[in-house]
Amino acid sequence: MARIAVVSQWLLGHIVPALGIGAELARRGHEVSMLAAAPFRALIEQAGLKHVEIVCGKYPHKFMEAALNEIDALFASMQPDLVLCDSALSAPAYAAEKRGLPWVSYQTAVYIPDEQVPGVQRVNERLRAMYRDELNALRQQHGLPPLADEVRTRGDFAGLSADLHLMLFLEELLPGPVELPRGSRIVGPCTFEPESAIPLARPARSTELPNIIVCTSSADKPGYTEKTRCYLEHALAAFPEGSAQLYMAADAGIVDLAGGFGAHVRWVGSHPNHHLLFPYADVIVTHGGCGTLQKAIRHGVPTIIIPLGSDHIRLAERCAELGIAKVMSLEAINAESLRRAVQQALADQQMKQSIARLSGKVDEQNSNRRAADEIEKRLLR
Template sequence: MRVLIPAFAHTSHFHGLVPLAGALRAAGHDVRVASQPGFADTITGAGLTAVPVGADHRLLEAMQEKGAELQKYSANIDLSRPEGFDWDYLFNLFDLSVPYFYSVINDDSFVEGLVEYARHWQPDLVLWEPYTFAGAIAARACGAAHARVLGASDLNAYFRRAFVERLGERPAGERPDPLRDWLTDAAGRYGVSYDEELVVGQWTVDMLPERFRLDLSLPTVPLRYVPYNGAAVVPDWLKTAGTRRRVCLTTGSTGTSFTADPAVFHRYLQVLAEVDAEIVVTADAAALQEAGPLPENVRAVGFAPLDVLLEDCSAVIHHGGFGTWSTALYHGVPQVMVPFVWDTVLRAQQTAAAGAGLYLREGEVTAEELRDSVARVLAEPSFLDQARRLRDEVRAEPSPRDVVTVLEEITAGHRGVGTVAAAG
């Protein structure tokens, strides 16, 4: 079958899709990944066929304008109680997200180009990155089956459900819905009518282990997370075991979780170095050393393939990003998490509750508390035991190869449903 994978140009959102795309190709299916033109090299670098459509998005500019305001609705939120989000919070969240995120990465040129290509190529299945709503529109426009592939908690469905519930409580005539209005317009240009399927797909492929998922009761196909870090080379220092235990400190693509000030971050490293371990920091070594020399047991590297690095680590300190968290889970590494936004806090709480790590509140963690937390995780065997139990649980999830068979069966039952004419 032909499989089209629309994903907006963002490395961390794309990497999780690669193992499934590779498994589909290995099974003999024709797979193509559609994204903005500037992302083509990243796609082909993963060994996949790229379909550039539309113009490069301007998400960075949008976030510079409204990112701080959006952060008000994403920082340290409690996802355990959907009823705790009132109308004002939910409306403002969507009222900001639609013009400054959703419609930016799914701009008119991208939607138009994707629909045009889908109608030409006629895929049987469209697997879309969960914020790339253009994928759902294109699937409906050409009659393909379609599903989202989740690489984190299902926040779209979670907040959408809460919003619709609050919307229904509003007086008639006072029910604004920014997401519905935008998608109605964007889809309507191609003869596609709006319904909630454009938000959540016909079903969902979920890489989050079942115990960590939000309870949304949507049709779901579980998929084992398989680490993929993009083009990577194993550095010489990782070809052999270290002389002492290794601890990874990674801050993802958004900076440190502790402070934006390099000098303050440098002090955290000075104190953390008191732990009897080699501290491997995935940060710019030159920038760190401008604040002073690093301790002898701190190794700053600009980049290291996380899949390779964590395989040789006794603990990892990080910000809670899905890729880092999932890779640590996959390798059975205890985690010290300092999360801040969206679902990172929930994952940290759940990991700590499972006994596989510790959760520290961002903005409240002193260097000494971080040091003591890492020392505790290294000293108490229960953390490693529980991390390995989670590793075994994660690796028991269906592999990408297993999921291909499931997708073939489901696609056969959905293909052609909701097709609209090419002239729509």
């Protein structure tokens, strides 16, 4: 059996899918280790993987030299047969390349072709050229040739593998017919679903009041906390006691309301929690992360998407095209408009039918197996 090293961005939306693949590979007898920060140790070990602590790598585009030095030294001692890495990470891919190790990349967000990347094209091109120069300087320091594949100068593809790149999303979420990067395989959403002893993690479905789940992002990008606080507070104001059961998948400390919270509000801070909450949801309010939306599709739950970043906007637009979500801009949200949107989603039978048509296509366990199958084929080359 093979020794496999897994390296992910330090975000639950990236780590949890990788754990699903890693757990399947471990079940097949492979020795799987995940390189991650100390706070993720319990979750990694719960998935049956060995945790290897790293201190660098929280930000994909920052401190790349330190991350590469640390991971390269670990690979020297671990001697993995294959590396599975997040496609946005240059360090593990370059360390594998330097040591002649095969690596497989994966992405959790839906692929967007260059011409549809948000932003001003000439600005994007200038930033990409600067990033390419930085990456090539790093490669030169470690005896690697300059990048020959222009795709790998894009921020989310610095660690792209030309041999095998796993895309962990439903094909229907793609923005129309597109040409995928070389080596790509769409395997669907992968995940790891641990049991939880948190008593509030399993809500009871009320026959009278809807269960509304309000989700937050695990990313700590600039401005996300303020934007998240905004829609959390609007949700609390929109649904007073007696109108709904609210499950806030967030840290209660993110909001500050002097009046406190009614008994109908439950805060769920344990992660991951979507697999515990969504089976009981009637509507989900979310920023529109790919993992969250695919979990909602799996459980046939309508969503209200409030995009936080430009990457969320593209996916939100696609979900609206598919008829499975309502999209609201943060600027247009207040308690009344959010309450109205939720009520419309609850009553929209066509939306529920559209979600039901996609729901059967989301099978994370089969996706885990498909990804593991592809990795094992790569190991046999």
